[in-house]
Amino acid sequence: xxxxxxxxxxxxxxxxxxxxxxxxxxxxxxxxxxxxxxxxxxxxxxxxxxxxxxxxxxxxxxxxxxxxxxxxxxxxxxxxxxxxxxxxxxxxxxxxxxxxxxxxxxxxxxxxxxxxxxxxxxxxxxxxxxxxxxxxxxxxxxxxxxxxxxxxxxxxxxxxxxxxxxxxxxxxxxxxxxxxxxxxxxxxxxxxxxxxxxxxxxxxxxxxxxxxxxxxxxxxxxxxxxxxxxxxxxxxxxxxxxxxxxxxxxxxxxxxxx
Amino acid sequence: xxxxxxxxxxxxxxxxxxxxxxxxxxxxxxxxxxxxxxxxxxxxxxxxxxxxxxxxxxxxxxxxxxxxxxxxxxxxxxxxxxxxxxxxxxxxxxxxxxxxxxxxxxxxxxxxxxxxxxxxxxxxxxxxxxxxxxxxxxxxxxxxxxxxxxxxxxxxxxxxxxxxxxxxxxxxxxxxxxxxxxxxxxxxxxxxxxx
Numbered sequence: 460x461x462x463x464x465x466x467x468x469x470x471x472x473x474x475x476x477x478x479x480x481x482x483x484x485x486x487x488x489x490x491x492x493x494x495x496x497x498x499x500x501x502x503x504x505x506x507x508x509x510x511x512x513x514x515x516x517x518x519x520x521x522x523x524x525x526x527x528x529x530x531x532x533x534x535x536x537x538x539x540x541x542x543x544x545x546x547x548x549x550x551x552x553x554x555x556x557x558x559x560x561x562x563x564x565x566x567x568x569x570x571x572x573x574x575x576x577x578x579x580x581x582x583x584x585x586x587x588x589x590x591x592x593x594x595x596x597x598x599x600x601x602x603x604x605x606x607x608x609x610x611x612x613x614x615x616x617x618x619x620x621x622x623x624x625x626x627x628x629x630x631x632x633x634x635x636x637x638x639x640x641x642x643x644x645x646x647x648x649x650x651x652x653x654x655x656x657x658x659x660x661x662x663x664x665x666x667x668x669x670x671x672x673x674x675x676x677x678x679x680x681x682x683x684x685x686x687x688x689x690x691x692x693x694x695x696x697x698x699x700x701x702x703x704x705x706x707x708x709x710x711x712x713x714x715x716x717x
Numbered sequence: 718x719x720x721x722x723x724x725x726x727x728x729x730x731x732x733x734x735x736x737x738x739x740x741x742x743x744x745x746x747x748x749x750x751x752x753x754x755x756x757x758x759x760x761x762x763x764x765x766x767x768x769x770x771x772x773x774x775x776x777x778x779x780x781x782x783x784x785x786x787x788x789x790x791x792x793x794x795x796x797x798x799x800x801x802x803x804x805x806x807x808x809x810x811x812x813x814x815x816x817x818x819x820x821x822x823x824x825x826x827x828x829x830x831x832x833x834x835x836x837x838x839x840x841x842x843x844x845x846x847x848x849x850x851x852x853x854x855x856x857x858x859x860x861x862x863x864x865x866x867x868x869x870x871x872x873x874x875x876x877x878x879x880x881x882x883x884x885x886x887x888x889x890x891x892x893x894x895x896x897x898x899x900x901x902x903x904x905x906x907x908x909x910x911x912x
Contacts, residue, residue: 557906566907568828607828607912621908625830629778632834 471561473661473689480655483531490650498592536617541687545576570613746861780833820860
């Protein structure tokens, strides 16, 4: 076996979400939970203790009628590329940035549950399993076999549908196409009824996602922190773009659970 | 009587080794017979089939694992031989198309992702490099299950001490995967093999 036979060309997967198209329906949240075996929450859960790898939040411009404006913003792990805060604080090395895909991998089996990463994450994209996952009777038959459920006491987060990435890689191996970047898409991008979410390889200059990320209305959340997220947003509305760089003050939280 | 001490020591040593090597594994593992006997040897050597005739990677990259009863039924709609096990196969399983509840020796924990496609198609590894001579066996050995973890004994490997004298692969633990990947200088990312 030679070394190059097993190498896939390193890709840098990223996402662009057009906030002017997002109507806050939450289909992406449902698709995400179904794809990634996120269990229904038990009673008494709050928006801090529930698990929503992807969460649609409400943005408001803070004005009163008739000047009030609202926008919705789906927030998930922003897949930081540069100074990944969760990686640097994890005492277990349970988080790493995969060289081949750029995806920030969370390894629940290694996680000791200290939740330091949740504190470090500026995007509140990490969730802790306060309960053992449980599915209502019969619902366990809907579990996705490509994703392992997580246990109580560990942290989890969006990993750009890594199960789909693995399946796409296996298919590429059968096709003998391992040399090029593997093409796949995430469950949220697939489910979005307005086509607001575009997913692909940011390093491929011809890809739609790479071009959209370069558009003049594109921005990233809390860019001033220098975390280099691979999730980009687009909005033509200046107040939406301005809100993305500011703290939570401009934001009212939509309380929804997975 | 001057050697009695040495004899007692030797007897004690033998007893301890017997307990450790022979009896202790039975404490660790429960044994169960397969629901049906199956001879890989008859299929491979006598009928000239290859591993891929039944266990293959599909076009979408997924591995089929143990074939469904419909695959057996392709040849065994009627008994081809005279063994009692084949009679059971035809009457109990093929006639009603009931799946055989095989106990899978190489079943990995739920959080393990193993792509056969990458190993068999891209790296061109032989089946034997992980599954040993299973394709040449005449009988299915009893399935041994770790009483604590619930994993098959094949994951740990047959040697309780996990000492390999001939340099052969020991089992199917993560360490065994890593050894091979390190030898071949392949990069690791946790989620390459976990899901």
